[in-house]
Amino acid sequence: MMSKTTSPFAVLIPIGKELLNGRVLDTNSQFIAKKLWEIGVEVRRIVIVPDDCHDIAQEIKRAKREGASLIITTGGLGPTPDDVTMMGVADAIGRKLVENQQALQHVVSRYETLFEQGKVDFRELTKERRKMAFLPEGAVVLKNDVGTAPGAKIVWGKTWVYVLPGVPSEMKSMFDGEVIEDLKRRFGGARLFRLKIRVQERDESVVARAIKKVQQSFKDVLIKPEPKGFGLGGMTVNIEVVASEEEGEAILEKASKALQEALDGFLSE
Amino acid sequence: MMSKTTSPFAVLIPIGKELLNGRVLDTNSQFIAKKLWEIGVEVRRIVIVPDDCHDIAQEIKRAKREGASLIITTGGLGPTPDDVTMMGVADAIGRKLVENQQALQHVVSRYETLFEQGKVDFRELTKERRKMAFLPEGAVVLKNDVGTAPGAKIVWGKTWVYVLPGVPSEMKSMFDGEVIEDLKRRFGGARLFRLKIRVQERDESVVARAIKKVQQSFKDVLIKPEPKGFGLGGMTVNIEVVASEEEGEAILEKASKALQEALDGFLSE
Numbered sequence: 001m002m003s004k005t006t007s008p009f010a011v012l013i014p015i016g017k018e019l020l021n022g023r024v025l026d027t028n029s030q031f032i033a034k035k036l037w038e039i040g041v042e043v044r045r046i047v048i049v050p051d052d053c054h055d056i057a058q059e060i061k062r063a064k065r066e067g068a069s070l071i072i073t074t075g076g077l078g079p080t081p082d083d084v085t086m087m088g089v090a091d092a093i094g095r096k097l098v099e100n101q102q103a104l105q106h107v108v109s110r111y112e113t114l115f116e117q118g119k120v121d122f123r124e125l126t127k128e129r130r131k132m133a134f135l136p137e138g139a140v141v142l143k144n145d146v147g148t149a150p151g152a153k154i155v156w157g158k159t160w161v162y163v164l165p166g167v168p169s170e171m172k173s174m175f176d177g178e179v180i181e182d183l184k185r186r187f188g189g190a191r192l193f194r195l196k197i198r199v200q201e202r203d204e205s206v207v208a209r210a211i212k213k214v215q216q217s218f219k220d221v222l223i224k225p226e227p228k229g230f231g232l233g234g235m236t237v238n239i240e241v242v243a244s245e246e247e248g249e250a251i252l253e254k255a256s257k258a259l260q261e262a263l264d265g266f267l268s269e
Numbered sequence: 270m271m272s273k274t275t276s277p278f279a280v281l282i283p284i285g286k287e288l289l290n291g292r293v294l295d296t297n298s299q300f301i302a303k304k305l306w307e308i309g310v311e312v313r314r315i316v317i318v319p320d321d322c323h324d325i326a327q328e329i330k331r332a333k334r335e336g337a338s339l340i341i342t343t344g345g346l347g348p349t350p351d352d353v354t355m356m357g358v359a360d361a362i363g364r365k366l367v368e369n370q371q372a373l374q375h376v377v378s379r380y381e382t383l384f385e386q387g388k389v390d391f392r393e394l395t396k397e398r399r400k401m402a403f404l405p406e407g408a409v410v411l412k413n414d415v416g417t418a419p420g421a422k423i424v425w426g427k428t429w430v431y432v433l434p435g436v437p438s439e440m441k442s443m444f445d446g447e448v449i450e451d452l453k454r455r456f457g458g459a460r461l462f463r464l465k466i467r468v469q470e471r472d473e474s475v476v477a478r479a480i481k482k483v484q485q486s487f488k489d490v491l492i493k494p495e496p497k498g499f500g501l502g503g504m505t506v507n508i509e510v511v512a513s514e515e516e517g518e519a520i521l522e523k524a525s526k527a528l529q530e531a532l533d534g535f536l537s538e
Contacts, residue, residue, distance in 0.1 A: 017491065020312045022303030023507075025296065029317075034291030043289045045324075048298075048315040055314075079474040080494065081481040120472050128474035203389050205348040205397035212350040222286065225349065238292075 007242060008187055009044040010036055010070035011063035015056060015085050016166055019048050019075070028074045028164075028171050035180060040190035040242040041070060051076050056088025064092075064159050070183070071159060075166025077149035079128035086152070089163055090136040093156050097134045102141045103150045104133035110148045139163075142178040146170040151178070160186070193248035195239045197256050201263055202234050210262035211237075218255045276511060277456055278313040279305055279339035280332035284325060284354050285435055288317045288344070297343045297433075297440050304449060309459035309511040310339060320345050325357025333361075333428050339452070340428060344435025346418035348397035355421070358432055359405040362425050366403045371410045372419045373402035379417045408432075411447040415439040420447070429455070462517035464508045466525050470532055471503050479531035480506075487524045 012032060018024040026048060033043045045063070049055040056073070063071045076085030090097040107129055115123040132149040135141065142151035142162070147170040152163040162179055164171045201207050204225055211223050222240040237259065241251050281301060287293040295317060302312045314332070318324040325342070332340045345354030359366040376398055384392040401418040404410065411420035411431070416439040421432040431448055433440045470476050473494055480492050491509040506528065510520050 018493065020302060020315065021306040021491075021509075022299045022301075022312075025294075025299045027294065030291045030294045032291075033289060037290040043291075044319065046289065046317040050313065078477075080477040081484065082493070122472075126474050126478075128477045203391075205395050208347075208349040208397045209395075215350065224287065224351070240290075 007040065007042060007190070008069035009042045009067075010072060011059070011066075011068045012043055012046045013056065013059050013063075013071065013073045014046065014048045014166070015051060015073055015075040015088075016048075017050050017082075020050055028166065028168055031168070031172060032072060032074075032175065035175070036070070036183070037242075038192050039180075039184055039187050040192060041183070041187055042242070044068070051082045051084055053084050053088045053091060056085060057092035060089060060092035060161065064156065068159055069187075070162070072162045072164060074164045074171055077132065077151065077163070077165050079126075079131055079149075083131075085163060086135055089152070089154070089161060093136060093154060093161065095137040095154075098137050099130075099133050100135040100139065100141060100150075103135055103152075104130070106141060106143055106150045107133050107148060110144070114148070135163075142174050144170055144174060145177065146173045153178075153182070190242050190244055191248070193241050193243060193252050195252040195256055197237050197239065197259070198234055199237055199260070199263055200234050204235070207235055207237065207263070210259055210265075213262045214255060214258045217258065218251070221251060221255045223255065223259065276309065276311060276459070277338035278311045278336075279341060280328070280335075280337045281312055281315045282325065282328050282332075282340065282342045283315065283317045283435070284320060284342055284344040284357075285317075286319050286351070289319055297435065297437055300437070300441060301341060301343075301444065304444070305339070305452070306511075307461050308449075308453055308456050309461060310452070310456055311511070313337070320351045320353055322353045322357045322360060325354060326361035329358060329361035329430065333425065337428055338456075339431070341431045341433060343433045343440055346401065346420065346432070346434050348400055348418075352400075352418075354432060355404055358421070358423070358430060362405060362423060362430070364406040364423075367406050368399070368402055369404040369408065369410060369419075372404055372421075373399070375410060375412055375419045376402050376417060379413070383417070404432075411443050413439055413443060414446065415442045422447075422451070459511050459513055460517070462510050462512055462521050464521040464525055466506050466508065466528070467503055468506055468529070468532055469503050473504070476504055476506065476532070479528055479534075482531045483524060483527045486527065487520070490520060490524045492524065492528065 012029045014026045019026045029046045047059050076083045112123050114120045135152045139152040139154050144150050149165055151174050154161040164174055207225050224238045226236045239252055239255050243251055281298045283295045288295045298315045316328050345352045381392050383389045404421045408421040408423045413419050418434055420443050423430040433443055476494050493507045495505045508521055508524050512520055
């Protein structure tokens with residue numbers, strides 16, 4: 001079983017004023033968090049910041065200081081002047097922002113396709129379009145097959161930084177196409193095991209006591225009731241652990257048995 | 270017009286592992302951010318942390334250091350041992366956690382109602398139920414008319430801290446019933462003015478140039494295109510400003526005119 005201190009963890013940094021004034025709901029983080037959790041990477045913090053170089057850099061540096069294996073930003077890659085994510089990332093890791101030839105090629109070819117499809121008025125590169133090809137030095141280009149702005153992967157010591165677009169369809173396509181297999185190779189070995197059990201007790205405050213007792217012997221196992229409101233008769237409890245293929249099922253089974261015993265104990269008191 | 274440096278700002282701190290592993294989507298922050306933005310309070314950061322006393326306290330102290338007028342936490346108020354929000358808040362502000370008699374009365378009366386409605390098995394206070402009545406010293410109790418755990422409001426120098434439940438129906442009911450009028454009284458004087466305009470230009474990179482130009486003369490106005498994908502013919506641009514009742518409309522009109530002129534200028538180049 002992996003302990004909390006040694007297991008890899010991620011910090012997600014969604015970027016954009018529209019997420020902070022409530023115009024847009026950040027659904028990207030949930031998508032990413034689910035996929036990371038399935039390969040045993042815990043998301044330890046999600047911090048939404050405005051399109052501000054300083055704020056972006058500050059959060060990235062903080063995550064690095066804490067030892068994050070993985071930092072994923074979403075948003076702020078477009079052609080508008082308030083899209084400053086790449087600049088913030090470059091600042092944070094102390095590298096220059098340079099015109100990346102592969103990224104430029106990607107932008108050129110995306111606009112040509114969009115022009116041929118009649119979706120933009122002209123095929124030429126403007127300063128604004130060109131802006132999207134500036135990535136931190138040494139970045140690996142991540143292709144955007146839905147929109148135009150490429151993403152980036154930066155290996156920064158033991159920390160990998162992924163810079164992804166904010167439009168959900170673009171982010172998802174890039175994550176599934178360019179990110180997840182890469183992460184599986186890196187973090188392979190452990191994965192999430194999950195068990196949902198139904199207990200008869202319907203009062204969360206009683207279930208709480210049983211969980212507290214069991215949690216002491218199973219510190220790495222996440223045991224959490226799903227409160228669904230009162231009066232439904234019984235309750236679902238989630239039991240989760242990140243463990244190796246060999247150990248996972250057995251740990252869940254033991255924890256589940258211990259929980260049931262603790263509950264029976266309390267109820268017969 | 271209020272400048273960014275003098276205008277009040279908030280930091281939202283949603284709490285809970287279920288928000289970090291993707292099991293639950295944080296919709297609370299969008300609800301709160303929208304309502305705050307309407308009364309001229311900017312949300313400067315939303316930071317989701319696990320149910321961990323240290324993490325919670327750290328984020329609260331940081332927001333205070335930065336001069337946040339408002340800190341709002343959501344989640345972690347229930348009876349289970351992993352609900353530690355009140356403890357984290359008390360730690361952050363350097364006050365003791367004490368059994369609040371009004372909160373206790375609230376918990377007692379909520380469980381009596383639930384028992385009478387046949388939704389819980391017994392009416393008596395257990396240790397777990399009683400736990401929900403422990404609030405930081407000096408806190409004002411916020412009633413929970415949907416669930417059981419009361420919330421809290423703490424006046425901490427110039428910073429107001431609201432501790433709200435995580436279940437959306439409970440949070441919304443408490444926010445609308447106990448929080449928003451309170452905030453309006455405090456922050457009254459400015460509010461959000463918003464204008465959506467439709468521009469003919471459909472290429473975001475061209476619109477970007479015009480916005481950049483206009484933004485220089487209207488630094489407090491938020492001008493943001495809504496990219497909806499290519500090929501839709503034209504584009505919607507949001508123009509927003511927080512200003513006094515007297516000035517708001519006029520500022521929007523001027524900014525909108527300037528944007529249209531900048532676009533016409535570029536297109537006739």
